[in-house]
Amino acid sequence: MARPRLWFPRRLSNAALERAQRDYECVINWDDTESSAEEIIAMSASVDGIVPCHSEFFTADVAEKLDSRLKIIANHSVGVDHCDLPALKARGIVVTNTPDVLSDATAEIAMLLMLGAARRAIEGDQMVRGGAWDFWSPSFMVGKQVTGARLGIIGMGRVGRVLAERARGFQMEIHYCNRKRLGPEEEKGAQFHDSPESLLPVADFLSLHCPATPQTTGLMNSTRLSLLPKGAVVVNTARGALIDESALKAAIESGHVAAAGLDCFLSEPGGNPDFAGLPQVFMLPHIGSATVETRDAMGFRALDNVDAFFSGRTPKDLL
Known part of the structure; x- marks a missing residue:
C-alpha cells in the first residue's frame, strides 16, 4: 500500500521533517518561500495532506478549488484564522492545529x-x-x-x-x-x-x-x-x-x-x-514560538494528527 503523500509548504524543524520523511512520501519546500493561492490549489491535486503554517491562506475561494484528493490540513500553528473552517468542512477536509505545545x-x-x-x-x-x-x-x-x-x-x-x-x-x-x-x-x-x-x-x-x-x-x-x-x-x-x-x-x-x-x-x-x-x-518579528524545543513539538503535534487521521482514528486536535 502506497504511503500517503504530504506537502510541507514551509521548512519545519529538522527533527519534524526527519520523522515525516520516515513515515510518509514528502514534498518539502526547502527554499522556505511563501506559496500563492494558485500554488496551494495546484499542489492539492498531488498530495493527500498539507502541513501548512499561518503564512498559507485557505480562504473560501481557495477551499472551493482544492482537489478532492486532499483530505487533511494539519496546521503547524495554534491559530487558524488563515483557514476558512466552514468552507473547508464543506469540502470534507479535516483541519487540525497544535495547541498546548507553544x-x-x-x-x-x-x-x-x-x-x-x-x-x-x-x-x-x-x-x-x-x-x-x-x-x-x-x-x-x-x-x-x-x-x-x-x-x-x-x-x-x-x-x-x-x-x-x-x-x-x-x-x-x-x-x-x-x-x-x-x-x-x-x-x-x-x-x-x-x-x-x-x-x-x-x-x-x-x-x-x-x-x-x-x-x-x-x-x-x-x-x-x-x-x-x-x-x-x-x-x-x-x-x-x-x-x-x-x-x-x-x-x-x-x-x-x-x-x-x-x-x-x-x-x-x-x-x-x-x-x-x-x-x-x-x-519582534512574530517569533513567539521560535525555540528549538517548541518548533520540534509543534511539528510533532501536527504529525501526530496526521498519523491519527491516516490510521483511521480521530485526530486529537480536530477543529
Whole structure:
C-alpha cells in the first residue's frame, strides 16, 4: 500500500521533517518561500495532506478549488484564522492545529516584550550600540516598574494562564477577561472581568491572548485604549488584527499609552513602518514560538494528527 503523500509548504524543524520523511512520501519546500493561492490549489491535486503554517491562506475561494484528493490540513500553528473552517468542512477536509505545545515559549516572549517596553530597552540599546551613552543622572532613562503592577490579560487560555503564572513571580496583581470564568484551581486568585470595559481601567499592563475572529478584530480601538490608565503598556503576542494600529500609534504619541511590545502586526511579514520612529514600541518579528524545543513539538503535534487521521482514528486536535 502506497504511503500517503504530504506537502510541507514551509521548512519545519529538522527533527519534524526527519520523522515525516520516515513515515510518509514528502514534498518539502526547502527554499522556505511563501506559496500563492494558485500554488496551494495546484499542489492539492498531488498530495493527500498539507502541513501548512499561518503564512498559507485557505480562504473560501481557495477551499472551493482544492482537489478532492486532499483530505487533511494539519496546521503547524495554534491559530487558524488563515483557514476558512466552514468552507473547508464543506469540502470534507479535516483541519487540525497544535495547541498546548507553544504556551511556554509565547508567554516568555510576552514577558520579554512587557519588560522591554516598560524599561525602554529599544532606546537604551540604540544609545549604547550607537556610542551615544555619555550622560547619567537620577532622571536618566526612567521607565515603568513591572513588579507589583496590575496585569490585565484578555484571553485566559493556555498562553494567558502561563503568562499569569510567570507574572506572579513579579508579584503582579492578575486581572483577566475571558469568554467564561475559570475555575478556582485555574484562576489562582486572579480577578475575573466579564468585559474588556471592566478590565481595562485597572490594567497598568495589558497583554492580549485571544484568537483573531470577526468579534475580536480591532478589539483595541481608540475608545478602549482610552480606558487604560494613563501610562499603561500594551503587549500583543496573539494576532495583529486585535489592535487598531493607527489608534495605538496615536495613543502612544499622545502619552496616554506609555509603550507597547508587539510580536505581531496587521501586515506580516514586514510589520508597521509607522511604529519604526517610536522608540516606545518594542517590536519582534512574530517569533513567539521560535525555540528549538517548541518548533520540534509543534511539528510533532501536527504529525501526530496526521498519523491519527491516516490510521483511521480521530485526530486529537480536530477543529
